[in-house]
Amino acid sequence: MTDTLDRTARDYSVVGPEAQRAAEVGLVDAEWFRPHVDPDRMRELTERTNRRAIGDAVLWLALLGVVGVAGAVAFPSFWSIPLFVVYGALYGAADARWHEFGHGTACSNERVNDAMYQFASLMLWRGPTLWRWSHFRHHSDTIIVGRDPEIQLARPPSLFRLAQNYSGLRNQPGMFWRIIQHAFGKIDPVAVDFVPANEHGKVVWEARLSVAVHAVVVGLAIATQSWLPILLVGAPTIYGAWLVLFFGTTQHLGLQEDVLDHRANSRTVYMNPVFRFLYLNMNYHVEHHIFPAVPYYRLPALHAEIKHVLPEPSPNCLHAYREIIGELKRQRDDPNHELETRLIPDVPTAPAEVGSIGAVRPDGSFDLGPVAQIAVGSVTRVDVRDRTFAVARTADGTVCVVDGICTHGQVHLAGGVVVDGVDGPQIECPKHNGRFDLSTGAPCRKPVKEPIAVYAADTANGHIIIQPPEQ
Numbered sequence: 228m229t230d231t232l233d234r235t236a237r238d239y240s241v242v243g244p245e246a247q248r249a250a251e252v253g254l255v256d257a258e259w260f261r262p263h264v265d266p267d268r269m270r271e272l273t274e275r276t277n278r279r280a281i282g283d284a285v286l287w288l289a290l291l292g293v294v295g296v297a298g299a300v301a302f303p304s305f306w307s308i309p310l311f312v313v314y315g316a317l318y319g320a321a322d323a324r325w326h327e328f329g330h331g332t333a334c335s336n337e338r339v340n341d342a343m344y345q346f347a348s349l350m351l352w353r354g355p356t357l358w359r360w361s362h363f364r365h366h367s368d369t370i371i372v373g374r375d376p377e378i379q380l381a382r383p384p385s386l387f388r389l390a391q392n393y394s395g396l397r398n399q400p401g402m403f404w405r406i407i408q409h410a411f412g413k414i415d416p417v418a419v420d421f422v423p424a425n426e427h428g429k430v431v432w433e434a435r436l437s438v439a440v441h442a443v444v445v446g447l448a449i450a451t452q453s454w455l456p457i458l459l460v461g462a463p464t465i466y467g468a469w470l471v472l473f474f475g476t477t478q479h480l481g482l483q484e485d486v487l488d489h490r491a492n493s494r495t496v497y498m499n500p501v502f503r504f505l506y507l508n509m510n511y512h513v514e515h516h517i518f519p520a521v522p523y524y525r526l527p528a529l530h531a532e533i534k535h536v537l538p539e540p541s542p543n544c545l546h547a548y549r550e551i552i553g554e555l556k557r558q559r560d561d562p563n564h565e566l567e568t569r570l571i572p573d574v575p576t577a578p579a580e581v582g583s584i585g586a587v588r589p590d591g592s593f594d595l596g597p598v599a600q601i602a603v604g605s606v607t608r609v610d611v612r613d614r615t616f617a618v619a620r621t622a623d624g625t626v627c628v629v630d631g632i633c634t635h636g637q638v639h640l641a642g643g644v645v646v647d648g649v650d651g652p653q654i655e656c657p658k659h660n661g662r663f664d665l666s667t668g669a670p671c672r673k674p675v676k677e678p679i680a681v682y683a684a685d686t687a688n689g690h691i692i693i694q695p696p697e698q
């Protein structure tokens with residue numbers, strides 16, 4: 228896929244010619260490698276708990292508050308400097324909260340996920356809607372040149388540029404300038420490429436809110452004749468950016484572009500418990516990309532489950548950085564260079580699991596099999612002729628049948644999760660965590676926009692009987 232490319236001339240923008248090339252060679256919204264995991268085990272691994280996610284969030288906010296108050300009390304003495312260094316790092320850890328709650332997998336409570344995502348987005352100068360769609364694209368087309376808007380460094384990479392990014396002075400002001408432009412209604416072409424047109428208004432209003440909040444902070448600084456308000460809110464996005472970079476650099480940098488296997492373009496690094504708390508276990512990055520429905524606190528268990536099909540993780544950050552810097556130097560000298568020391572187990576991708584094959588009854592209705600074969604709280608794929616269905620059982624045992632393929636992408640919903648939504652049971656897609664109402668088929672969570680067909684299930688005789696879909 229990569230051998231004949233002239234990487235010195237590639238355009239990494241999502242609005243450049245590489246986007247078309249990626250589509251032509253089948254790299255857009257494609258099928259990615261996915262190992263087999265027992266469905267019952269996967270159901271355990273995708274279980275979310277409010278207690279764990281809220282507990283971690285409260286601890287982080289408490290630490291942020293305590294160190295922030297200590298820094299404010301000590302300001303402007305010398306002792307406020309180390310306190311603000313720690314405060315900036317904790318502030319930068321908002322990035323991990325932004326990510327986990329943004330995926331909607333941290334809590335089972337959707338409102339808590341969303342509230343934390345909005346809060347972290349405001350802290351980090353990221354428009355919540357804009358960046359949600361950016362991250363959907365990152366997961367669809369991870370490190371595909373011309374498609375992924377979150378590629379950290381273009382090839383040939385510049386080590387100087389990487390070092391500059393650690394200061395926060397290279398990227399962060401540009402991010403705020405982008406927010407200001409959005410606040411004035413000027414949506415940039417990159418955002419237009421992946422944010423649906425009907426969400427542009429939201430992008431504008433969120434940008435206005437962000438500008439207004441930061442204007443109040445600046446106003447407070449002027450009124451009090453002190454830098455303190457800015458040091459506490461806004462500026463940590465710059466001076467705390469190093470922590471975001473320190474962790475984020477390990478995710479994909481130095482690895483392959485334009486492949487459909489997260490084992491080749493993502494990196495798992497073993498980290499100590501403090502780092503894993505700050506980073507919310509995103510060091511298990513290969514695992515996260517393959518199974519984004521798994522909440523961060525179950526990623527170590529997922530890692531144990533599938534590590535035999537993954538490349539050897541980096542044993543620590545130092546090892547990961549040695550690999551990254553070495554690779555960047557080699558890619559700088561030869562942009563076509565690929566890491567050769569990473570052995571990826573040669574196992575085939577798991578086919579979308581067919582739970583069972585249903586039957587056509589004499590009256591033309593479809594028999595999807597016995598109710599008892601579907602465990603409560605689970606979803607199974609049942610095929611009949613050329614049709615595929617996702618057959619779910621909600622927590623109260625009700626059987627729900629929907630079309631088997633997500634309306635957002637070519638992904639089997641049976642690989643997803645049955646969850647309790649605010650208005651009733653929902654099914655969550657395994658690819659981008661989009662959701663459908665299981666009773667009505669209505670879209671309940673982005674990026675899903677189109678409803679899915681639902682089928683009334685008659686279970687009176689112990690079998691799941693539906694009327695066949697219209698052709």
Ligand code: FES
Nearest residue numbers: 633635636656661
């Ligand atoms: S494929 Fe994107 S939410 Fe289903």
